Amino acid sequence: MVKPAYVAVxxxxxxxxxxxxxxxxxxxxxxxxxEGMVAAATTGFGTVLANHREAVLAPxxxxxxxxxxxxxxxGWVEAGYIDVPAALSTIPFAAxxxxxxxxxIRILPGLAQRDRAHPDVIRGEETQLLGALADLPxxxxxxxxxxxxxxxxxxxxxxxxRFHTFMTGELFDAVASHTILKHSIADTGAVDGxxxxxxxxxxxxxxxxxxxTSLLFGARSGTLLHGLAPTDAKALISGTLIGLEIAGALDxxxxxxxxxxxASGALGALYESALDCAGVEPVIVxxxxxxxxxxxxxxxxxxxx
Amino acid sequence: MVKPAYVAVxxxxxxxxxxxxxxxxxxxxxxxxxEGMVAAATTGFGTVLANHREAVLAPxxxxxxxxxxxxxxxGWVEAGYIDVPAALSTIPFAAxxxxxxxxxIRILPGLAQRDRAHPDVIRGEETQLLGALADLPxxxxxxxxxxxxxxxxxxxxxxxxRFHTFMTGELFDAVASHTILKHSIADTGAVDGxxxxxxxxxxxxxxxxxxxTSLLFGARSGTLLHGLAPTDAKALISGTLIGLEIAGALDxxxxxxxxxxxASGALGALYESALDCAGVEPVIVxxxxxxxxxxxxxxxxxxxx
Numbered sequence: 001m002v003k004p005a006y007v008a009v010x011x012x013x014x015x016x017x018x019x020x021x022x023x024x025x026x027x028x029x030x031x032x033x034x035e036g037m038v039a040a041a042t043t044g045f046g047t048v049l050a051n052h053r054e055a056v057l058a059p060x061x062x063x064x065x066x067x068x069x070x071x072x073x074x075g076w077v078e079a080g081y082i083d084v085p086a087a088l089s090t091i092p093f094a095a096x097x098x099x100x101x102x103x104x105i106r107i108l109p110g111l112a113q114r115d116r117a118h119p120d121v122i123r124g125e126e127t128q129l130l131g132a133l134a135d136l137p138x139x140x141x142x143x144x145x146x147x148x149x150x151x152x153x154x155x156x157x158x159x160x161x162r163f164h165t166f167m168t169g170e171l172f173d174a175v176a177s178h179t180i181l182k183h184s185i186a187d188t189g190a191v192d193g194x195x196x197x198x199x200x201x202x203x204x205x206x207x208x209x210x211x212x213t214s215l216l217f218g219a220r221s222g223t224l225l226h227g228l229a230p231t232d233a234k235a236l237i238s239g240t241l242i243g244l245e246i247a248g249a250l251d252x253x254x255x256x257x258x259x260x261x262x263a264s265g266a267l268g269a270l271y272e273s274a275l276d277c278a279g280v281e282p283v284i285v286x287x288x289x290x291x292x293x294x295x296x297x298x299x300x301x302x303x304x305x
Numbered sequence: 306m307v308k309p310a311y312v313a314v315x316x317x318x319x320x321x322x323x324x325x326x327x328x329x330x331x332x333x334x335x336x337x338x339x340e341g342m343v344a345a346a347t348t349g350f351g352t353v354l355a356n357h358r359e360a361v362l363a364p365x366x367x368x369x370x371x372x373x374x375x376x377x378x379x380g381w382v383e384a385g386y387i388d389v390p391a392a393l394s395t396i397p398f399a400a401x402x403x404x405x406x407x408x409x410i411r412i413l414p415g416l417a418q419r420d421r422a423h424p425d426v427i428r429g430e431e432t433q434l435l436g437a438l439a440d441l442p443x444x445x446x447x448x449x450x451x452x453x454x455x456x457x458x459x460x461x462x463x464x465x466x467r468f469h470t471f472m473t474g475e476l477f478d479a480v481a482s483h484t485i486l487k488h489s490i491a492d493t494g495a496v497d498g499x500x501x502x503x504x505x506x507x508x509x510x511x512x513x514x515x516x517x518t519s520l521l522f523g524a525r526s527g528t529l530l531h532g533l534a535p536t537d538a539k540a541l542i543s544g545t546l547i548g549l550e551i552a553g554a555l556d557x558x559x560x561x562x563x564x565x566x567x568a569s570g571a572l573g574a575l576y577e578s579a580l581d582c583a584g585v586e587p588v589i590v591x592x593x594x595x596x597x598x599x600x601x602x603x604x605x606x607x608x609x610x
Contacts, residue, residue, distance in 0.1 A: 073529075112530055117509075119526040120519075149485075149522065165522040167484065174479040179472065180454075204422075209515035210553035213546070214425075217454065217470040221424040224378075225417055241518070248515035 004028060005305045006063045007053060008295035011070035012036045012124060013148075016048065019292060020056040023305065027292070029056040037069035045076035049105075063104040065299045067127035067291065071096060071107040081112030081121060084160045088130045092298035108298055113162055120165050124291075125151045125262075131293030132262050132285045133158060140257045144249065144282065146242075146271045148173075152249040154257075164252065166245040175216065175237055184223040184233040190266055191239075193273030197232035201239025202246070202277040209247045215240045242274045250278060262287050309333060310610045311368045312358060313600035316375035317341045317429060318453075321353065324597060325361040328610065332597070334361040342374035350381035354410075368409040370604045372432035372596065376401060376412040386417030386426060390466045393435045397603035413603055418467060425470050429596075430456045430567075436598030437567050437590045438463060445562045449554065449587065451547075451576045453478075457554040459562075469557065471550040480521065480542055489528040489538040495571055496544075498578030502537035506544025507551070507582040514552045520545045547579045555583060567592050 002022040010017045014036035020029040031052045040048045049064070071079030079096035095106035110123035125145045132143065136155060145151040148169040154161045175181055191198060205212050219236045222228030228236075253259075261271055261282035268284070275282050299305055307327040315322045319341040325334040340353045354369070376384025384401040400411035415428035430450045437448065441460060450456040453474040459466045480486055496503060510517050524541045527533030533541075558564075566576055566587035573589070580587050604610055 113526075114530055116531065119523060119530045121526045121529055164516070164519045165526070167486075167518045167522050170484045171480070171518055171521075174483040175476070178479040178483045179475045181472075208553070208556065209517070210549060210556050211469070212514075212517065212553070213471045213473060213476055213549060214469045214553055216476075217472050218424060221418075221426045221470070224426055225419055225424045226421065244515060244518060248513070248517070248519055251513065251515050 002026060002028065004058060004062055006065060006299045006303065007056075007058050008292060008299065009049070009064060009066040009070070010124070010127075010291050010295070011040070011066055011068040011075075013069050014038060016040070016052070018052045018056065020058055021296065021299070025296060031055060037072065037075050040070070040076070041074065045070060060102045063106075063299065063303055065095075065106055065108070065295050065302070067108040067295060067298075068124040071109060072123060075107075077107055079107040079109040081110045084111055084113050084162060086111060087159050088126070088133055088155075089158060089301070091126055091130055092301040095298070095302065104303070106302065111160060111163070115162075118164070120163055122151055122153070122163060122165070125153070126160075127294035127298065128262055128287055128290040129153060129155065129160065129294065130297050131290040131295070132260065134293075135283070135285050136260055137258045137283065140254050141260050142249070142253050142257050143260045143262055144271065144275075145262045145287070146267050150245055152252075154254070164249060166248065168241045168245045172238060172241050175241075176234070181216065181219050181233070181237060184219045184228070185230050185237065188230045188234045191235045191270060192231070193270040195232070195235050197235035198239040198270070199273065199277050201236045202243035202274045205240045205243035206247045206278055209244055212240055212244045238270065239274065242270060243277070246274055246278050250280070258283055260285060262290050264288050307331060307333065309363060309367055311370060311604045311608065312361075312363050313597060313604065314354070314369060314371040314375070315429070315432075315596050315600070316345070316371055316373040316380075318374050319343060321345070321357070323357045323361070325363055326601065326604070330601060336360060342377065342380050345375070345381070346379065350375060365407045368411075368604065368608055370400075370411055370413070370600050370607070372413040372600060372603075373429040376414060377428060380412075382412055384412040384414040386415045389416055389418050389468065390464050391416060392464050393431070393438055393460075394463060394606070396431055396435055397606040400603070400607065409608070411607065416465060416468070423469070425468055427456055427458070427468060427470070430458070431465075432599035432603065433567055433592055433595040434458060434460065434465065434599065435602050436595040436600070437565065439598075440588070440590050441565055442563045442588065445559050446565050447554070447558045447562050448565045448567060449576065449580075450567045450592070451572050455550055457557075459559070469554060471553065473546050473550045477543060477546050480546075481539070486521065486524050486538070486542060489524045489533070490535050490542065493535045493539045496540045496575060497536070498575040500537070500540050502540035503544040503575075504578065504582050506541045507548035507579045510545045510548035511552045511583055514549055517545055517549045543575065544579065547575060548582070551579055551583050555585070563588055565590060567595050569593050
């Protein structure tokens with residue numbers, strides 16, 4: 001008979017995910033909501049967590065392991081950062097303890113790169129990395145974790161040596177919603193990573209990254225002069241921003257280091273196509289599985305489950 | 306005794322400027338308002354123009370020359386585009402006539418680059434170019450016209466051969482208002498082009514343009530890890546975007562071609578500093594004077610004033 005062993009939570013800026021995990025490591029129950037850091041800061045982090053723990057019938061004293069923005073300064077309890085270079089295996093031991101009468105609740109820290117010229121921070125993705133570690137090739141790898149703020153992390157034998165954040169996803173939203181280009185992409189659905197428009201944009205910006213913001217304007221002038229279709233205009237914008245990111249990240253890569261893509265769903269497919277345009281065939285790791293695996297590693301490290 | 310000879314209008318997206326010009330070329334009166342294309346599309350272009358003509362006591366039959374967004378498809382009367390390569394001197398003769406019972410009212414056309422791979426359009430800046438022509442060095446020059454959509458125009462012996470639009474100004478606004486970076490630059494004033502933060506950002510992105518969107522994120526991580534001041538964070542964002550533009554534009558320059566900066570005020574100072582970081586000392590032309598000079602060339606070409 002499988003018994004509940006711990007609760008695992010991935011608490012992002014705008015999303016909340018909770019799993020009830022059994023003593024054999026299996027997922028006994030799962031909850032998803034939009035009660036991310038922003039919403040929980042109003043509702044109360046303790047209230048949000050308590051509601052979901054009750055919903056999955058978790059015993060009150062079951063330990064809880066949390067990663068993500070709940071540990072940010074504007075979150076629940078600040079969980080700070082571990083400075084790189086850092087061994088991923090040390091992450092669990094720097095978790096912040098949430099004051100609670102009955103359960104052991106801990107929030108995992110982020111990673112900080114305090115280099116004056118290239119300061120950078122990670123919060124949440126360190127747990128995916130911890131979970132993906134077993135799937136990484138030996139030696140040095142370059143791990144791409146796309147999203148609102150894409151992270152490219154250099155990992156060497158279980159150590160994070162350095163990393164770079166690219167604002168790709170957030171820039172795409174800002175450009176698509178708050179510039180003149182919004183008129184060129186009205187009423188379009190998801191971008192097709194296999195489309196000519198997407199792949200051409202990726203290849204063009206990799207060839208000449210400095211022209212990125214001029215290539216973006218091509219979405220408007222293409223519409224005006226050549227009747228560029230809205231779906232192609234959107235693919236052009238997406239491909240330009242993702243291609244710029246890939247050009248910048250590969251530029252800082254160790255020669256020959258394998259690229260590992262930690263992603264899921266449609267975003268994963270876009271990056272796989274864009275990496276292909278750059279001549280890179282990545283090792284693929286599912287991001288949803290990785291974060292749960294990372295939380296499991298942390299729970300086992302802390303509580304000898 | 307100087308008599309009014311014509312009315313000159315620079316009609317932008319969000320601004321309206323009108324000058325009453327005398328038969329000796331002098332400015333007899335001037336009007337400025339925020340009745341640009343967006344506002345005038347509601348009020349009525351004819352009404353806006355009539356009000357300002359009356360305000361400067363322009364005779365009803367005085368000819369009117371207009372440049373800018375009044376000639377766009379969403380404007381008053383569409384003035385189309387002249388395809389490049391094009392001689393700037395031909396611009397006046399492609400002006401669109403506005404139906405009017407008493408006065409000869411014309412709107413100057415834009416320029417179009419119909420190249421399938423690099424389509425681009427200009428509307429308004431072609432008139433500044435026409436006015437700046439007398440100040441350009443002989444032979445080939447690269448003319449930089451910064452703004453919401455910065456234009457870099459290759460001019461050779463009075464001909465526009467090609468040009469590139471960079472979305473710098475609009476991207477700056479979108480990034481500063483609609484991304485996480487807004488928290489890092491709260492309550493700051495104008496960017497100081499002479500500041501270390503600005504110049505370092507320009508130099509860094511010129512050295513490695515592909516890392517642009519990662520450098521932008523430095524405004525946030527610098528705030529979190531090193532207490533980066535909001536004014537410096539804003540300078541970093543501005544310098545990164547302007548530097549990226551300059552890197553892209555200079556990359557397409559003819560070797561040895563002089564750079565001409567057509568700009569005014571604070572924006573002109575920012576670009577002068579950024580160009581200096583790139584080792585470029587531009588010829589400076591005042592943008593306000595240039596647009597009026599261009600409208601004057603057009604008026605004289607059309608009406609033998």
